[in-house]
Every structure is written in C-alpha cells, then in structure tokens.
Amino acid sequence: MTMAKIRVGLLFGGRSGEHEVSINSAAAIAQALQTGDNANKYDILPIYIQKNGVWVAGDTANEVLDSKAPLATEETNPSQLWQFPTQVQEVEVWFPVLHGPNGEDGTLQGLLTLMQVPFVGSGVLGSAVGMDKIAMKMAFAQAGLPQVKYRAVERSQVWSNPCIFPKLCDEIEADLGYPCFVKPANLGSSVGIAKVRSHSELETALDSAASYDRRIVIEAGVNARELECAVLGNDNPKASVIGEVTFEGDFYDYETKYTEGRSQIHIPANLPEKIVSQIQEMAIQAFKTVDAAGLARVDFFYVEETEEIYINEINTLPGFTKFSMYPQLWKATGINFEQLVDQLVQFALEK
The missing domain is CATH 3.30.1490.20 (ATP-grasp fold, A domain)
Structure with a gap:
C-alpha cells in the first residue's frame, strides 16, 4: 500500500539582506527533497516571501527557485502582508530557509508556532538568543563557555x-x-x-x-584559527567532524564569504583528537544552552600555541547550499545532503 506523501512547505526569501542566499539554500533543499527515497516521501509546496514581505506560492515561487533570482518588488499595502497563499493550509511541516532578521531571529518561528504546524529548526527562544550576539554571549557566559573579551x-x-x-x-x-x-x-x-x-x-x-x-x-581580536562544528538533533543532538575556514582577506567579511575563491574550507580540519573532542562537546553544550533544535552551526576560535578554544557564535539556520559548511560537515561525517534534509524534516515532526 502506497503511503501518502508529507506536504513540506518550503519557505524562503524574506525581508533581510540575505534574501539571495536564502533562495540558493532553498533551491538546494528542494532538489534534495525530490531526489532518491525523498521523492517518494515528500511533496514540496514552495512559498516565497518577497523583499516587500508578501507571500507568494505556485508558479511564481517555483520560477524563483528555478532562476535563483529574486522578484522585483514594489512597496505594498501593509494589509497584503497577512494575505497568505491558499497553499499554506495544505502544509503539514514547514521547512523555513530564511537567513537573518525576520527569518531566523524568532519572529517567523513565533508565527509558525501560532499556525500549530511543525517546522524545521529552533523555536522562538533558540532562534532569538542565537541571533542576538549580546544575549547569546550572556547565555554562553552563564554556561561557562570560554569567549574572547x-x-x-x-x-x-x-x-x-x-x-x-x-x-x-x-x-x-x-x-x-x-x-x-x-x-x-x-x-x-x-x-x-x-x-x-x-x-x-x-x-x-x-x-x-x-x-x-x-x-x-x-x-x-585574537590570533586564532577559525573552526566550525555542525550539530544535528533535538534532545540528543550529535556533533559533526570539525571544519576550518581560511581566507585571503583581513577577516571573514561578507565579500570574502560569498566571493568564489576568496576563502577555503578544510574538512576535516587538521587538529589533535583531544581538541576535536573538546570542540564537539562545546558545540553540543552551546546548542543546549540556547535551547536550539534540529540544526545549528557553532563557530570557534582556536589559539594553537596555547591550545585555548573560544566559542564565537551559534548560527541556528546556517547557509544550506550543497557548498555551505553545514551540509559539507555532515557529508564528511557520513550523512549526505539528501539524508540530511530528510532527517531534519523527521526531527521537526518529532519535536
């Protein structure tokens, strides 16, 4: 007997400076949800939040995913912001892929919570604390996680x-x-x-x-190596292998991060095993400290001369193209991209 497919609302775009990154992440996830065993488990309902905040679905959302280019938008009447597409009513689990403010800061998570439909990723608390660097640092300090001054x-x-x-x-x-x-x-x-x-x-x-x-x-400032660890799960999260980012610029700014050839990713990072274990333990501790769920990437500074490790930040909705650090870390750990998005949907349903 054929099982009914789960209808996944793929929510992307948004009102932030990371709108284009969100489209690219969503396109990769859409492809993964339609590949292999996932194609028999999930139906995708793409829903695109334009730069003016209006939600659109159907052919328009699919065209944005295919072209990977945002729609040109105009200023809109505020009343249009709450006119959701009819497809919203069909969603059984949300997969939000919105980076930055109005996407991963708890605002969207609050709306999805009110809809009473499961969604991938952290809830209001984890998203808000993970987004605000000051609140995050205060939480990390309370948990005893070492940080730079x-x-x-x-x-x-x-x-x-x-x-x-x-x-x-x-x-x-x-x-x-x-x-x-x-x-x-x-x-x-x-x-x-x-x-x-x-x-x-x-x-x-x-x-x-x-x-x-x-x-x-x-x-x-600290003279250190920049390391990253991915976390996956809910109440019993797991940590990935460790990756390292190296770059030519003065620091890992926006241009360096998103310009091809300006930075390099090394997975797994060349580190002593005891340092790997420490970072993995700290990543899971950070994940639990902010009450994250589903996924997160935790970034660290490692001072090689003294073997000091400082936590930098947690990102509760990291970039999700096939070339982003988060899926690459899990690929190196033994979970490919298609398996990863499947597990995230399942964790959302479990949560």
Missing part, C-alpha cells in the same frame, strides 16, 4: 550624546585594545562588521554599526 553598547551611547561617545571609545580602547571587531548584534553573514586598529577607525565602525542595529558588540 567583549563589550556591549547601545546605539544611544553612540549617537545621542556627543560628550559620552569619546569617553566610551576611550574605555573600549583601554579595555579591549587593538585590533578589535565591531559588530551589529542582530545581523548575519558578517554584514556591518568592521575590524578596527585605531581610535578613529573605532569611532567610524561604531557609527556604522549603529546604523544597522541599536545593539552593538565589540570583541577583542
């Missing part, structure tokens, strides 16, 4: 009072030294991040970061 500031400290700002920069300079990194707290893919080496660069970077977000984090 950092300061958190608000936009009001940067913009509102010209008397406070110079003093703030002096304090950061004395506390963290140079080089240091200035980051908006709630953006992904290295958007808005600057490496600074002087007082004037610090002032400029803080002003720029404040234009992206009202919360800003400044981290001390």
Whole structure:
C-alpha cells in the first residue's frame, strides 16, 4: 500500500539582506527533497516571501527557485502582508530557509508556532538568543563557555550624546585594545562588521554599526584559527567532524564569504583528537544552552600555541547550499545532503 506523501512547505526569501542566499539554500533543499527515497516521501509546496514581505506560492515561487533570482518588488499595502497563499493550509511541516532578521531571529518561528504546524529548526527562544550576539554571549557566559573579551553598547551611547561617545571609545580602547571587531548584534553573514586598529577607525565602525542595529558588540581580536562544528538533533543532538575556514582577506567579511575563491574550507580540519573532542562537546553544550533544535552551526576560535578554544557564535539556520559548511560537515561525517534534509524534516515532526 502506497503511503501518502508529507506536504513540506518550503519557505524562503524574506525581508533581510540575505534574501539571495536564502533562495540558493532553498533551491538546494528542494532538489534534495525530490531526489532518491525523498521523492517518494515528500511533496514540496514552495512559498516565497518577497523583499516587500508578501507571500507568494505556485508558479511564481517555483520560477524563483528555478532562476535563483529574486522578484522585483514594489512597496505594498501593509494589509497584503497577512494575505497568505491558499497553499499554506495544505502544509503539514514547514521547512523555513530564511537567513537573518525576520527569518531566523524568532519572529517567523513565533508565527509558525501560532499556525500549530511543525517546522524545521529552533523555536522562538533558540532562534532569538542565537541571533542576538549580546544575549547569546550572556547565555554562553552563564554556561561557562570560554569567549574572547567583549563589550556591549547601545546605539544611544553612540549617537545621542556627543560628550559620552569619546569617553566610551576611550574605555573600549583601554579595555579591549587593538585590533578589535565591531559588530551589529542582530545581523548575519558578517554584514556591518568592521575590524578596527585605531581610535578613529573605532569611532567610524561604531557609527556604522549603529546604523544597522541599536545593539552593538565589540570583541577583542585574537590570533586564532577559525573552526566550525555542525550539530544535528533535538534532545540528543550529535556533533559533526570539525571544519576550518581560511581566507585571503583581513577577516571573514561578507565579500570574502560569498566571493568564489576568496576563502577555503578544510574538512576535516587538521587538529589533535583531544581538541576535536573538546570542540564537539562545546558545540553540543552551546546548542543546549540556547535551547536550539534540529540544526545549528557553532563557530570557534582556536589559539594553537596555547591550545585555548573560544566559542564565537551559534548560527541556528546556517547557509544550506550543497557548498555551505553545514551540509559539507555532515557529508564528511557520513550523512549526505539528501539524508540530511530528510532527517531534519523527521526531527521537526518529532519535536
């Protein structure tokens, strides 16, 4: 007897600077859900959130997946934002593939929770804490996970009072030294991040970061290798082999990350076994600390000379093309791309 296929709502696009990355991730997942055994288990219902926030399905969504190019959009009436396609009613499990704000920060997860339909990935808490670098760092500190020294500031400290700002920069300079990194707290893919080496660069970077977000984090620079570990599961998550990112640029910024040939991925990373085990244990601890579910990629700094490991951040909805680090780590661990997306749907149904 033929089993009925599960209708998967593949939700992609979104209102963030990572809109195009989301389309590419969704296209890879769509192909995987239609390959091999998955083709007999799942029906895909692509639903595309345009840059103006309007949800579309059917031929339009399929055309975006096929072309991997976003639709040109215009400003829309706010009332259109809540006119969902009729296909939404058919979805049995959601596979959201939206990176950045309004996608992996808990806002979308709250909406899907209200729909009372299972979905892949973390819920509201895990997504929100995983997205906000300041809340994330506070959670990691409470869990005893080692981190580089950092300061958190608000936009009001940067913009509102010209008397406070110079003093703030002096304090950061004395506390963290140079080089240091200035980051908006709630953006992904290295958007808005600057490496600074002087007082004037610090002032400029803080002003720029404040234009992206009202919360800003400044981290001390560290001469370290950049390592990543993938986590998969719900209550009993598993960790992958460790990967390493090397790059030609000054740091792993947006351009370096998404320009072919500017960075290299090494899987598995050449590391002592005890370091591998430590990173895997810390990755699972970080996953549980923020109450993540389904999937996450956890990034680390490794100071080879002293064998110190610092947790950098957790990404609860990492890039998901076949060339992204997360699926590549699992491929090297023994789970291919088609098996990976199948397991994620099953974990969503289990959760």
